[in-house]
Amino acid sequence: MVIINKADEKNLKLLSQIIKDGGLVAIPTETVYGLAANALDGHAVAKIFVAKGRPQDNPLIVHIAEKNEIFKLISTFPKKAEILINKFWPGPLTVILPKSNLIPDEVTAGLNSIAIRMPNHDLARQLIKLSGVPLAAPSANRSGSPSPTRAQHVVNDMDGKIDAILDGGECSVGIESTVVSFLEEIPILLRPGGISADEIKETIGNLKIDKAVFNELEKGSKVSSPGMKYKHYAPKAEVILVKGKQEEFINFANSILGDGVYILCFDEDIELIDKNAFSYGKSDNFEEQAKKIFSCLRKFDDLNAKIVYARAPIPNGVGLAVYNRLIRAAGFKVVDLNKNNKK
Numbered sequence: 001m002v003i004i005n006k007a008d009e010k011n012l013k014l015l016s017q018i019i020k021d022g023g024l025v026a027i028p029t030e031t032v033y034g035l036a037a038n039a040l041d042g043h044a045v046a047k048i049f050v051a052k053g054r055p056q057d058n059p060l061i062v063h064i065a066e067k068n069e070i071f072k073l074i075s076t077f078p079k080k081a082e083i084l085i086n087k088f089w090p091g092p093l094t095v096i097l098p099k100s101n102l103i104p105d106e107v108t109a110g111l112n113s114i115a116i117r118m119p120n121h122d123l124a125r126q127l128i129k130l131s132g133v134p135l136a137a138p139s140a141n142r143s144g145s146p147s148p149t150r151a152q153h154v155v156n157d158m159d160g161k162i163d164a165i166l167d168g169g170e171c172s173v174g175i176e177s178t179v180v181s182f183l184e185e186i187p188i189l190l191r192p193g194g195i196s197a198d199e200i201k202e203t204i205g206n207l208k209i210d211k212a213v214f215n216e217l218e219k220g221s222k223v224s225s226p227g228m229k230y231k232h233y234a235p236k237a238e239v240i241l242v243k244g245k246q247e248e249f250i251n252f253a254n255s256i257l258g259d260g261v262y263i264l265c266f267d268e269d270i271e272l273i274d275k276n277a278f279s280y281g282k283s284d285n286f287e288e289q290a291k292k293i294f295s296c297l298r299k300f301d302d303l304n305a306k307i308v309y310a311r312a313p314i315p316n317g318v319g320l321a322v323y324n325r326l327i328r329a330a331g332f333k334v335v336d337l338n339k340n341n342k343k
């Protein structure tokens, strides 16, 4: 496996050749690192699923370098989708649209729709251009683990399983793109992300929020996005999400500390917790929380944590995406200190 630290013309050409030859390259984007292959080559794309241990029925996002590259990938282009991408591309927005016949079934897991994104990262777009093809890329983590926001995270998960990593430093957004489906009359938010639901509503009006954003899916229920079915973002330790005001949280945290027990909290809490506490930002700074959350979750693996109690973020703005990642990391296990108080 080659690790490229210097993104000069020669090295980018080398990486694009790996893509053209059907290989796998981990690339930086503004959201998280992606594990990229030629989206037009079903055989190459199949290798992504093997490297990640990803379930076959979970489709991939196709990444493009220019807005107009979308046309050959889709069969219809609703006006609202066009307005949204004109506002937010390049950026952390993925749109789901009816697909054309260009993209092989390996990418879309046999669905009639396709997920497309134009990343706001120069190196990612340069590599797409040099490769001359769109790139299919899921997050470059082992399936089920926290997404990688640094090249080292990709090395930890993927060493020996992929051909190359392009190190572009730390990802600026830190959580994945917002996924919006345009398959029905009213657009549906399938995954909250770097662009908030409010920003989308301000741009295109009505937006449904899929119930899987907040809740665990009932067994056997129909899913709008296959990724919602699976365990996600989890470190090796058990994670439990804790809801409650600061004072209650601090008391709770200090009362349960013990061997292998760790606390994930806000900057304001850290001094008040006796030990083993890490912060993922200020309580009201959702962008900061987004940027730090995955590397915090990964840190608990390095520390051999057995259990992590994580203070729940306020689910407003980009905070909704942070909340969504944490409740999934916790497998929907929640301690609600507010509820205990009411009893």
Ligand code: TXA
Pocket (backbone or CB within 6 Å): 029, 031, 032, 033, 034, 035, 058, 059, 060, 061, 092, 094, 096, 108, 111, 113, 114, 115, 117, 119, 137, 138, 139, 140, 175, 176, 177, 178, 179, 190, 191, 224, 225, 226, 227, 228
């Ligand atoms: O920010 C991101 O979106 C990153 C970077 C690398 O671009 N990528 C990423 O990919 O998060 P991944 O594979 O980890 O998540 C893609 C999500 C999955 O939940 C998948 O089920 C959903 O998008 N998805 C893909 N195609 C879909 C489709 N046709 N219909 C519904 N959901 C789809």
Ligand code: MG
Pocket (backbone or CB within 6 Å): 138, 139, 147
């Ligand atoms: Mg992922």
